[in-house]
Amino acid sequence: MLNIADTLHGWCRAARPFALATVVGTRGSAPLPVGTSVAVDEDGTAVGSISGGCVEGAVYELCRQVLHDRGAPQRAWFGYSDDDAFAVGLTCGGELDVLVQRVDPGTQPHLAAALDETVQGGPAAVAQVVDGPDELLGRTLCVLGDTDSAHGTLDGGPADRVVAAQAGALLRAGRTARVEVGGDADTCPERLSVLVHVHASRPRMLIFGAVDFAAALSQAGSFLGYRVTVCDARPVFATEARFPYADEVVVDWPHRYLERTEVDARTAVCVLTHDAKFDIPLLRLALGLPVGYVGAMGSRRTHDERLRLLTEAGVTEERLARLRSPIGLDLGARTPEETAISITAEIVAHTNRGTGLPLSHLSGPIHRDRALVS
Template identity: 45%
Template sequence: MNDAWDAVVQWSRAGSRAALARVVDSSSGRPRPPGTTMAVSESGRVVGSISGGCVDGDICARAQEVIRRGTPEELRYDGDAGEFAAPRLPCGGRLDVYLEPVDGSLRAVLAPLRAALRDGQPIALATILAGAGHSVPRHTLIPAAAGYADPAATATLGRVRALTDPHTTGLFDLPGPENTADLRIFVHSFPAPPRLLVFGADDFAAALTRIGRFLGYRVTLCDARPAFATAARFPAAHEIVVRRPHEYLADTPVTESTAICVLTHDAKFDVPLLAAALRTDAGYIGAMGSRRTHADRVHRLQAAGVPEAELARLAAPTGLDLGARTPEETAVSIAAEIVALRRHGSGARLRDLDRPIHPVADPASARCAVPGFGE
């Protein structure tokens, strides 16, 4: 859950009224996908951003009227539609924004939604934009979380989840209950966060845990040495494990959304750990070290029976060529390689590319927001 949602919770607890703006649809290639969120308080405080600035001022002004009126408003910003009253998107494309007051219906789902996300449980928030009248609450969680369940809403909106990929965020049309209008529903999915497993407790690992958390990963730091793997040294890690790395990995679920970074610099840890890692479905497996160190590592992995096809998956030396020197610069280099692989980026300078900054996605997958590699 991003800062905008946290701000809404804090303002509600303090008795301050607020509005929540969310992108519910956008043209292919726009950088801000459905689910992008901004919160505005009645005192004018703003947390989050919808467009990177070009339409945020207009949304802020409209938010005050939505708060005063107590009813939602749907906004469209179209950079290709010529001159009209609403602000344009200078970079082109279209954004559809749902601006709503933080009322009782929304407040009812905030606590269980935050609890599910805190526990790393995937969940979706379904919001009725049109139809159904007052027969179903405007918001419900799918699946219903502990502490919140509305049978009527779940029966109605639960049908949406049956029709969609569990990670999809987007708009859906659904026939309404008997004798009611059809429903237009925005399903805002919050998948479980991707995992970053960092092995080796040194200054480079500390910097990588910080940037990993900043990028939205659930970060684990693992090292066999209790004196080095401590919460004081790695405050950004969600979890610190004192255990032999390959043993920990053997007991840990790994999916395509998992990134594994091996910074141990010690063959007795590296070889069994990487041999195990290369047998998993991890989307990224990187290992730090010089080319000389890596050549010796490859020789040892080959001797351990690791096939060439698996060795080809190994990103080593890890990171992009940024000329990095410090732990922080190196962490940026590694994170940049992870992002480039996840988002199908080239790693080249944008000024040297003759193509759109945000390539147009396949319409069939444009609304899918899966936090994994190769999405």
């Protein structure tokens, strides 16, 4: 639902009831991921998309029905239809599990608070029951900021605490996912499947080395939604004028900056200096931090020498195995712009556990579901 947060925020502020249709499960090559939503208000205004057009008409009518009847949430399953694919089927061959529910903003102030946090760019998670007892289906609770404190309630019991903790963990990871809870005395007797919608702060891309490749990479990183920092110890090169797409340009020794800045599991560290006096202390530190990606530019010869120096500096084989060097995928890249695509392609593949191989050389679904938290 957070894909349409701006509109939902406005409707909540105006106390306008609406129907919310959310993708809660997918199979095969589904066009859009779990958590994507369409909403329809009482005037018939629709916002969002869950299929890129294939089943929008059917979903719209179901939303109108649920909104008008004021009834319980409904489930709909959309797969490929040979007879009428464009009307009610997915031409891509995937399958969508959709939950449609009525939302009355006056009864869910916590949802309005989460949407408010989201439109202001802050971190928020909305946990939505998508499978379980009928009386709990569609209920939500929210986690805002860096705490696991719940706003709203699912069952008023232990399940709230468990789901809030799971939502907080996914929020810190920056990932929307389904979680399974309950089925035991310690949480709740009923087993629940909960979809946690996450709007996290922008992940960070830390680029070390104020070179032409860094200028192109900062632009590519910004395009992908990263908060980009370029850092170099040489003030003549590390200027805002040279890196207009970076969110910040820092003049400092790379390892000193990395020691004091904030990183997390979504942070990408890209070392483009290929100068041992900068690289070795920086990589020694970076490979010991809980960041998502560490890559370093250089030739094969530079890489071999870098490994030798890092080993002498006490970096273990386990940590060295995290290093992506030479940085990037084999695209035959030459220019800074091509190299930036090579590097960001590797980061995307690494983040999503992709192979980096041409899709034409693979079989099976194009889109993979990320592992669920349990």
